[in-house]
Amino acid sequence: MERIQVTDKKRLQQLRFTGVTEERLQYVYEYRNILLTLVDSIVNELYEEIWGIDSLREFIQRHSTLEKLKTTQKRYLQQCLEATIDDHYIQTRYHIGRAHSEIGLDLAWYLATYTKYIDIIYKHISQVLPEQATHILLVIQAIFSFDMQLTLEAYKAAEIEKAAHPLRHELDKLRQVNGFTNQDLKNLDQFSGYISFRIDSIMEHFHHSLFRRLKEESHYSFLQKEKYLAYVRNFLLQFFQEKIYDDLEAYFLIIRDWSRLIIEQRFHENFFHIAAESLCEALKQVFLTKEYVHNPRIVQYIHSFERFSKFTLAMMNEIIRPYLFLRDFDFLDIYAYEISTIDFGRITWIDDKMKRLLKTLGINKEHPVGRRCYELLHNRTVPCPECPVLKHKSEAMLTTLGNEKGLNYYKIRLLPQTKIFELSRALLVIQDVTKESKVMFDMLERLLQLAEYRDDDTKNHVHRIGKLSGMLARLAGCDEQFVSHIEIAAKFHDIGKVGIPDYILNKPGKLTKEEWESMKTHVLIGHQILANLDLPVIQMAANIARTHHEWWDGGGYPNGLKGEEIPLEGRIVAIVDVFDALLSKRVYKDAFPPEKVKEILLDGRGKQFDPKLIDLFLAMWDDFLAARESFQ
Structure with a gap:
């Protein structure tokens, strides 16, 4: 039986270049029964080393479990020692490289693991096959070299995808963190018709659930009930009939608009949590009944919808977090404004303290939102060269702003935001440092x-x-x-x-x-x-x-x-x-x-x-x- 069963000519060239040949693989294959008995002890020692590194331990705890990774790694080492490389092997290694890249594992650490692996493998093989150990190790090293090339390709492809579609990349990361999977998307696809079909029942239960919960809240006495319910009904129909959940970039625009309502203090952030809980409750009341008991997948659909709601709220939280910080720490001597990074410098929001600062500086523009920050604040026709947004830096830019009373010194710095929102927006704060300056x-x-x-x-x-x-x-x-x-x-x-x-x-x-x-x-x-x-x-x-x-x-x-x-x-x-x-x-x-x-x-x-x-x-x-x- 041939040990190399690869159809792609490019991959065959890579195998030859890294020293993976039929003869070498056959040599390892002849000792596979002895070598396979070493797999558990090799992998256990490898992960003892990995677990001892703080950053890698935290990474594992964030994305998986130690036992799960050990199981996957044992399967991989068994494949190497079986000494057969085919198209499926190559495809699997490439996809594993993509997965590691997408969850953010640093490439340098990933490649360094191979070096540590080699040391441990040699130690164990030399104890049972001392004369053959060096030759076997050279073959395994050649296989690892080939695998590293696949990993590098995968990481490079992921970086290109990230550069081409940064919003999609960030949203996918947020999906993974919140446990919202591709299977959940498929479930929503199958659930969409049910929701459209029973929309009136869903809205009736949603109405009762929402306003029962809102009775305890004083923020929403202004809410126009009929207008809001009509909006939710139309949103659900259009959202599921047109499968907006499949286009996360389009859905992000909707979430961004909802987030503006919180940023501009027209709604409290807990309103959206209450609305999501009420909608999930309404779905359960409509579908977890005798009428649907014959369909065991309904529960899965509802769980997928709940995870989708959690993902939605997480996305909103990522957008509004720095704005809530500014609101909660209003006592700080800082003024905030937001600019568009797509239509660069156009002011898209300012807080109340910033409005007062503009008046203090004698800038009495009736509508500052929509103006360019560099025109409004600095009397410039082009962006400021030291702008922290243009420079992508956290250090402050010192500026002088004056009125009839004289010059004042201010630091302007970029406030860290979620990467999702900063693709289109930048939040800046101005700190008065006149006295210290x-x-x-x-x-x-x-x-x-x-x-x-x-x-x-x-x-x-x-x-x-x-x-x-x-x-x-x-x-x-x-x-x-x-x-x-x-x-x-x-x-x-x-x-x-x-x-x-x-x-x-x-x-x-x-x-x-x-x-x-x-x-x-x-x-x-x-x-x-x-x-x-x-x-x-x-x-x-x-x-x-x-x-x-x-x-x-x-x-x-x-x-x-x-x-x-x-x-x-x-x-x-x-x-x-x-x-x-x-x-x-x-x-x-x-x-x-x-x-x-x-x-x-x-x-x-x-x-x-x-x-x-x-x-x-x-x-x-x-x-x-x-x-x-x-x-x-």
């Missing part, structure tokens, strides 16, 4: 004043560096937010000099080697002062403090960074710092004439300085000279 800036300004007081050369230099850095950033094509940040951040480039002794800082002559090493530490001191302050503009200042003495060719300090390893803000300040310093009188030198400074900067092109930035700077040389004079 002003405290930070006040503290840094005082440090800067201290540095200026100790070093006369610093006084006007730092303010010129801020303005000149903003000019070069704009010339380099940076956005206005970057420009405004670097104008502030660049001023703090030498703030670390507060940690350098006076005798070194103001020494008129050349520094000794030891003194120079001490002077170089000002970049690290400056970075340490700034790095832990949680404002984006100060984080930029920390980067500048640390990197403005790095050289394009890697010859600078403190870390020998080179090229674009040096952040853009550091490369910009490196140029304007040298430009201004050479044109200034210092205790250890006279001011250089402009043409000499231009020559020195050009000589540093591609060595000390970013060549593109230097070219831009020198192309506008007269403008920078004139600007420097105006900033004196």
Whole structure:
């Protein structure tokens, strides 16, 4: 009997490439009776190892049971030791790879399991077949290599499917978590005609059940009973007659609209739970009767409908959870708004606190919903470049919003949502950090004043560096937010000099080697002062403090960074710092004439300085000279 029974030429090539041959499989097959006795002990030891890893143990507990996985794994190892590979074997391994991908098992862990498997198998085989162990292991390793190729294909296909249909992928995951299966969908399909046929009886029982439960609730006195019941009746008929449950993406749109009613506080979330319970109760009252007792599948249909209801409520909960958090923690000093990610930036919802904030800022738009967030809040015509939604980041974006009373500082951050809803929506919160920001800036300004007081050369230099850095950033094509940040951040480039002794800082002559090493530490001191302050503009200042003495060719300090390893803000300040310093009188030198400074900067092109930035700077040389004079 042939051990390889595969019809696909591509798969035959893969088998040959991984070293799976008829002769090798036949060799293992001859020892199969001995090898099969080892299966239980091998698999038990493998899962002892797996169970000892916290993340894998949690994953197993979330998706299956240890005993079930052991049973499946024993069946797989038996197949390997039977040493026959056919089309069914390949199809099964591929589907298992897809299943693991879809439930979210990390590919690296999945492949690492094979390596651990090999070690355990060799240990057990060598105890009973010491002379044949190596040869047998090579065959099993070849089979595993082939299986890993199938697994990689399965994971890749799953990723492509996820990218092409992200909503379907997320909904399928939620279905699995809530135990709503493909068999349940088939059951609903068979139940649909029954529901349409008995719709009047169902609605009668639903009516009594729902309003009996709602009597205890004060939220729904406004509910128009007849209108609502007509809506539910039409929904059930259309939903089951047109089999909307088969098209989860279409059903998601319905659930999204229901969720809006909760988000906009037109309904309390428990209303939908009550409605679902009432509908399930109505179905039981209609169908669990003598009239249907002859049909044993009716109970299965009703259980499938109950799981479908649970899945529906779970989907709604995934959508509304962050909004409920905002409602329940209303005492927090945050303001919330929602934007469309499909029609990017269009405001689709704002909370009451955000409405009040807009009025405080003097933004008196009668209908803010429907406007673009960047137009309404930031007076921009295009999206903000640091927008957390565009950047897909959890870090806050610092912005300044002002009125006649002056500027206020705000952090805008993306609030985590379910992946289902964030495919079309993003929920952002604004936090007023004016007080803490002003405290930070006040503290840094005082440090800067201290540095200026100790070093006369610093006084006007730092303010010129801020303005000149903003000019070069704009010339380099940076956005206005970057420009405004670097104008502030660049001023703090030498703030670390507060940690350098006076005798070194103001020494008129050349520094000794030891003194120079001490002077170089000002970049690290400056970075340490700034790095832990949680404002984006100060984080930029920390980067500048640390990197403005790095050289394009890697010859600078403190870390020998080179090229674009040096952040853009550091490369910009490196140029304007040298430009201004050479044109200034210092205790250890006279001011250089402009043409000499231009020559020195050009000589540093591609060595000390970013060549593109230097070219831009020198192309506008007269403008920078004139600007420097105006900033004196």
